[in-house]
Amino acid sequence: MVPISPVPLLFLLVLALQIQSSPQPEISSLHHPTWSLGLQLYRSLRIDGSQTNTFISTLLLANSLLALEGGAKGSTAGQYHDLLRITKHDKAVGESLTKALKSVREANGTSYTLHNSSALFSKQVAKLEKSFLEKLQTHFGLQHVALEDAQKQTDMEKLQSWAKSGMDGEETADLELALETKPGAMILANALHFRGFYHENQDLCSFLGTKYTKVPMMHRSGVYRHYEDMENMVLVLELGLWEGKASMVLLLPFHVESLARLDHLLTPDRVEKWLEKLNSTSMKQLAALGLVDAWNETSADFSTASSLGRGKLHLGAVLHWTSLELAPESGSKNGMHEDEDVQKPKIFYADHSFIILVRDSSTGVLLMIGALDQTDGPAIHDEL
Template identity: 50%
Template sequence: MLPQLSVCLLVYLPVLLVQGGTTSPSQKSPLLRPPPLLGDPSWALGLHLYKALRSDSSSVNTLFSPLLLGSSIGALGGGSAGTTASQLHDLLKTPSPAKAQPGEILSGALKGVTEANGTSFHVHASSAVFSKQTPPVRQSFEKEIQTKFRLQHQPLGKGDSKADLRQIHSWAKVGLGGQEGPALEAEIQTKAGALILANALHFKGLWEREFSVESSDQRTFLGKKYTKVTMMHRAGLYRFNEDMQNMVQVLEVDLWSGKASLVFLLPFHVESLTRLEKHLTLEQLSKWLEKTTVTSVAISVPKANITNTLSLQKQLSALGLTDPWDQKVADFSGVSDKSKGMLHLGGVLHWASLELAAEAGKGDVELEEEHIEKPKMFYADHPFIFLVRENTNGALLLMGALDHVEGEAVHDEL
């Protein structure tokens, strides 16, 4: 299918007339780059888990928080020993030497997200370890996971698995800021001695500069289903890179105050993400981002709400986490003095929600005028991969793929 070039030109022309100017992008001071990816455990875990999730061909609109999940895994690893500890720690291994221990990196990034909340973005986030009829949990373990990883301990009631799931769902709703997250498709079995990790996060980024919304002029999003959607437009100076060999555009857009940014990976042509995902490694992603330069770019992205609920036992097992699920071999001796043959991992549950909206952040700082010249076109009317990075510490807060946007159906699927 040929790209909709004529549509792109019609969309961008009004934006360029408003921006005006002839100054070259090189006259703007370079945007500061966050720390590198290769030594950060949230990026290593995020890329591995993304691949595991997307290996399921039915996966649509993937979304999860590598930072929250990695922090919870790191916290539980601190209460484990033997091969259980080794397997949990291996999930957080990085391809390059890290600047500190994984737990310290993740803890610092969580603090950075908390401090940036309300500036670059609005975020609601909670993490908990639920326990089902377990021996007494050590107070030192509870204190450690709460202060370092913001992980709460929540005992489950004496009801059955359905009652336990209702309790966890109620907790997740609070963690999502009052939103009702999608129900889990997979049942969980909460027998005595089970520990269940759970994360819930809702994220709304605030752009550095506001996007315009053409609500009366809807466009077609060419995803798993073709739908009419509202597109958001803006021309500005952004970090941008075109990989001609792999046919992908790489765009990084700063959020307000620069404490976080959104990264988009968009195939040149209308297609599913399968081809792009084959090229997606941590090393390749790092190269793409390193090669971005400040460039005039005219952007169109869909206004969308993306939500996902995941039960991650299958994917984490495929990544080497096998012993913690087995009550006979799991070793969580750091969690409780009477853990032998009792404590085991009963589930890893994850709720995530991201809102792509047009609003910018607010503050007293007056931004410099941008002068746009011959902008590159970034027209996201087909599936793309996106990442949210927290720029103070460089952690990967969110990662996902947009395959489909809700809207009026147009015609056949891809």
């Protein structure tokens, strides 16, 4: 049973500057670069426990980072290569991201509706190469927006307005800290609103908790792929979305607890093991992952993006707005199906904190990764 989540779940990822490097751990491939980037960044964001309701669109982030890599040279470009696990002349990563984006766009309106936008904002940059901007827009789908000095809107207001427009008018999380956009600064921004549809409508039921509080839940009986990791006390449950174009994987602790323990368990090897066993019955963070030179006004080398040369452009911020909406409606117009007759059914309760993975079915791309730590409004958990 799945709780009626707040609609939508909002998260703004503002990666803070930290000019230092640390060794990157060995990481196994999960068949697409979005998995390695997503899992590394998710763990880096969650390590100190300060982030809640964390959601990242790893596909959009990987695509926009690869777009900016096209304007870099030297060690700056090399650090992008290391982060995205590509070699200097390897075109496979770019081709796989292009294929994945095409698949996701074609599936839009079936298993889910998707509103998204990506852009490169620049502040007091005299000139960007025409060829760089053309590739940015035509190949990677990034707009270029110049942040000019104006009286009507501050830079933060412009960014906030852009994000809301890109998410089709959905409310966006606020920028809590002012951005220091110095001359030559580039801001990489992504905004995404994802609304998934189930195969059939969910029944809306109310259950009584120990304190006689009514807990609204979405209920459905059927056959779902699942795996129980008894050693680590984690249930892995896959919920296929309408028409099978995408699926949502829930990582549920056996008991009510914070996600700190599960966050620590979320290594690529373990996630790969969990997914194989399913059966039917951040600037600070990015710097810590090896992307260092891009933020430094002196050492950043984006001379491919601008003829002004090294030290004239640098990355000032990476902003990432993500909204996830899960409603009880099916993607089908009637969406009404009888509960399947399941012998010896196993009951799952998603009434406490869990991790969500959303993957594209045809390419295997990790579209989103996130954690539902808490919801707004009345508590959705009470011992049943």
